[in-house]
Amino acid sequence: MFVMLLVAGGIYLLLGDHAEALFLLAFVFVVIGITLAQERKTQRALESLRDLSAPRALVIRDDRELRIAGREVVRGDLLVLHEGDRVAADAQLVQGQLTVDESLLTGEAVPVDKLPNPKITELAIPGGDGTATLYASTLVTKGVGFAMVGATGTDTAVGRIGQALATTGEMTSGLQQSTRRLVRNLTVIALLLAVSLFLVNWLWDGRSLLESLLSGIALAMAILPQEIPVILTVFLALGAWRISKKKVLTRRMSAVESLGAVTVLAVDKTGTLTQNRMEVAELAAGDAHFIASQGTDLSEAFHLLVEFAMLATPADPFDPMEKTIQTFGHTRLAGTEHLHDDRRPEFQYDLSPNILAMTRVFSGARPATHLLATKGAPEAVADLCHLTDELRFAIQRQVEAMAERGLRVLGVAKGEWQAGSPDAPWPPSQHDFDFTFLGLVGFFDPPRPEVSAAIAECRAAGIRILMLTGDHPATARAIARLVGLSDRPEVITGAEIAALDDIGLRQRLLQVDLCARLQPEQKLRLVRVLQQAGDVVAMTGDGVNDAPALKAADVGIAMGERGTDVAREASALVLLDDSFASIVAAIAQGRRIYDNVVKAARFVFAVHLPVIALALLPAIFNWPILLLPVHIAVLELLIDPACSTVFEAEPAAADILCRPPRPRDANPFAAGNIGFALAQGLGIAIILLAGCALLQNLGWTEENLRISVFTGLVLALFLLILSNRDLAHTALRNLGGNNPLLAPMFAGVGVMLVATLTIPFVRNVMGFAAISMPPLLVAGGLLLACILWMQIVRLVLPIILI
Helix, strand or coil, X not given: CHHHHHHHHHHHHHHCCHHHHHXXXXXXXXXXXXXXXXXXXXXXXXXXXXXXXXXXXXXXXXXXEEEEEHHHCCCCCEEXXXXXXXXXXXXXXXXXXXXXXXXXXXXXXXXXXXXXXXXXXXXXXXXXXXXXXXXXXCEEEEEEEEEEEEECHHHCHHHHHHHCCCCCCCCCCHHHHHHHHHHHHXXXXXXXXXXXXXXXXXXXXXXXXXXXXXXXXXHHHHHCCCHXXXXXXXXXXXXXXXXXXXXXXXXXXXXXXXXXXXCEXXXXXXXXXXXXXXXXXXXXXXXXXXXXXXXXXXXXXXXXXXXXXXXXXXXXXXXXXXXXXXXXXXXXXXXXXXXXXXXXXXXXXXXXXCCCEEEEEEECCCCCEEEEEEEECHHHHHHHCCCCHHHHHHHHHXXXXXXXXXXXXXXXXXXXXXXXXXXXXXXXXXXXXXXXXXXXXXXXXXXXXXXXXXHHHHHHCCCEEEEECCCCHHHHHXXXXXXXXXXXXXXXXXXXXXXXXHHHHHHHHCCCCXXXXXXXXXXXXXXXXXXXXXXXXXXXXXXXXXXXXXXHCCEEEEECCCCCHHXXXXXCEEXXXXXXXXXXXXXXXXXXXXXXXXXXXXXXXXXXXXXXXXXXXXXXXXXXXXXXXXXXXXXHHHHHHHHHHHCCCCCCCCCCCCCXXXXXXXXXXXXXXXXXXXXXXXXXXXXXXXXXXXXXXXXXXXXXXXXXXXXXXXXXXXXXXXXCCCCCCCCCHHXXXXXXXXXXXXXXXXXXXXHHHHCHHHHHHHCCCCCCHHHHHHHHHHHHHHHHHHHHHHXXXXXXXX
16 A cells, blocks of 8 residues: 555656645655554553563562562572472572473473572583572472572573574464455455556556556555454454453463354363362361361360371462461461471372372381371272271262362371381382371362352353363362352263263263363363364363363463463463453453454445445546545545544444354354445445436536545445444444544544545645535435435345354
8 A cells, every 4th residue: 555655646746746746645654654553552552461471470579479570580589489380580499399391491301300409509501300400481390499590581591592583473363364365365356457447548548657557556545455454453452452451361362363252161160160268167077077167166076187187288388278277277276286387297199190199208206107197089098098888988978968068078097107127118109008097178169259140141142161170079069059050960070081982072061061070181182072063162270280271272261360370371361360250251352352353344345345436437437537546545544543443442232242152163254244345335336426427417527526426435434434333223323332432533534524625735636626515415415325225235135244
C-alpha cells in the first residue's frame, strides 16, 4: 500500500498536479503514523505480557523471603530452591541437597546430584555429580536448598550461549497461516486485475499512460487486503493483554485462538477446585476418632499417631500437607514429651511408584537400634505393616468413610530396626522392615467459593469438566459433589486406565467425569485420547510431572502462585491468581476475540467490494473516473481504524457462555461468513453504480457525480460498521451498546467528511464541485437504499457463520 501511494504521488508530480501529489504523499505519513501508533500499542501490550511472564526467583534479602523477577537477581543474593524451580542465576549451593537436570547445558538426560559447600569458591563447569555449582535455566528435580548467586545475565553459562543465538519468532497459529494464504492469494488477484485494467485503458480505450496507471493503482489499492494482517496482529496481541486483566497470562498467542474452541476442561483438584489450604480434620486410631472442628483437646490415644506423623515429616517442609502436620502437632502436643524438633533423620526412603509411602530413619535409644516413622497412602502403609486381611478391610472401610466426607487420608506407622553392626548398610526397600500401624490422619482442603458458579457457566457454555487427581476416588467424588462438577458417581482410577487400550479408554471416558489415583504419564495419555476423539482440551497443572500433559494440551494452563517454573514454561496460559473462575473468564475473552475477528473480517470484505466496483467498472464502461488513489487513501484512513480498534473493542455478546464451542476447524474467512459479507458489499456497489448511471444520464458533471458517490460510500461505511456489530439487530439498534471507541470513530469520520466537502484546497484535490444540496440529497437517498438492502440481506440470506 505504501508503494502504491508513493507511485501515485509521483505520477501526479509528473502530471504537474502538485497539490494532488503533496496531498496524496501526506497520506503516506499519516498512514505510517497510524501504523506506528498501532504497533506501539501492540508492543506495549506484548512488553507487559513479557514482564508478567518473566521467570521468577525466591530470594532471601534482609532476612525476608521475596519473590522477584529473575532479571532482578544480583550477585550475593541467596536463592531458595525447591523441586520444580528453574534456577535464576549461576550460584553455589551452600545448604541442602538437590538433584538438578542440566541437560540444557550438557545434553545428559540423567539429573545430577548437588552437594552443599558453605565455603564460596569459583563456579565449576557444567556436568558431573557431587559439585556445588548450579547453573541458570537448569531445573531442580528434587530437594530443597539455598544457593549464593555468583553470576547473572550474560555472565552465566547459558547467557554466554544466548549471546551467540539469534532470536526466534513465535510459531504461527492455524488462523495466522490461513490469513497469510488468503492475503497472498488476494494480492496476486489484485495485481493481475490492476495490470489488466491498465492495459485495457491504455491500449484499448486510448487513455494516456499516466491516467491508465492511476486507474490501475487505484484498483490495486482498493483490492489489497492490508487490514487482514492488522486484524490478526492487533486482535491477538491486545486480546492477550485483555486476558491478562482477568488474571490470566497468555504465554503463546495461539492459545487466544484456541480458547474459544475448548470442549473439555481437564482440571486438577487441589488448588484449582479447592483452596490448597490443608487442615487436619480427623484422626482415627483403632476405634477411636478425633474431630478437629469440635474443638476438644487431643486425648492420649492419639498422641503416638501425631508424634510419628511429625517424625515422618521434615521439620521445615515445603509441601502444604506436611506443613499442616507440623503445625497441628506443635499446637496439639505442646508441653508433652512427644515433640522431637531436635531429632534429625539418619536416612530416608522416598516415595516411589511401587511404594506410595516414605520412611524416615532415626537413631534409637540403644546402639545399632533405629526408630522408623512412616506415612503415605493408607493401602501402602498397611501393606508395609503386613496386616491380616481382616485388619486391612477394617482400615479400608475407615479410609472410604473418611474419603466420602471429602477428606484426603494418610496412614501412619512406626517401626524399629536392629542393625547387625553400627556400620551395616541400609536395607534396599521399606518392605525389609517390620512396622506397626498407628492410625489414619484425614485432611480437608475446602473448595474455592467461586468454583460452583464457574462450573455452572462452563456447562452452559457446552464445556465438559473432567477432574484429574492423584487422590482417593472417594475424595474426588466428595469434592465433585460439593462443587457440582458431576452427578455421576463412577470414578476411573489409574489402575483401570493402565488396563485399557486407547479405544476402550475413549469409550470409558464417555461415562465418567472423575479420574483418580493417576500417575503423571496417565494425564498425558488422557489428553491425547481426548484429542484423538476430536475434543479441544484445556488442562490445568502445577507440578514438574504435569509439564508433558500441559504441553500436549491444546491450551495448557499452569498455576501462577503455586505452580513450578517448568509447568509455567510448558503451558500456554498462566493463572496469576490460581482461580478456577479466571479460566472461565479467559474462555469468555477467547470467544469474544474470535467473534470480533469474524466481525472485522466480514466488514473488510463487505467494504472493499463497492470500493473495487467503483474503481473498476467506470474505467471499463468508459464512465468518468469516480475513485482516484487519493480517494482510496482517504477511505483506507477510515477503514483501518474501524478494523483494528472499533471491532477489537467490541464487548462480548450476552450469550457468549450460553452457546457451544466453535468447531476446531472454524475460520473467520469461511465461505458462509465471506459470502454474507460479499452479499452486503455487492448490494451497496450496485446501488452506488446505479445511482451514478442515473445521474450521468441526467447530465450531472463529473465533480458532482464524485461528491454524491464518495459521500454515499462513506455513509455506507458507517452502515457496514453498525450492521456487522450484531447481525441479529438492525444498524439503528446497533448504534447503542458500550463500545467506547464507536462514538470517537464516527466523530472522526464525520469531521473528515465535512473537511473534504467544505475546505476549498481539500475539495479541489479530491476533485469535488462546490458543496450544494442536490448531491447531498442524492447521497442520503443512496444511504436509504443501502439500509433497505442490508435489512433484506439480514432477513433473507441464510447466515452460516463458522
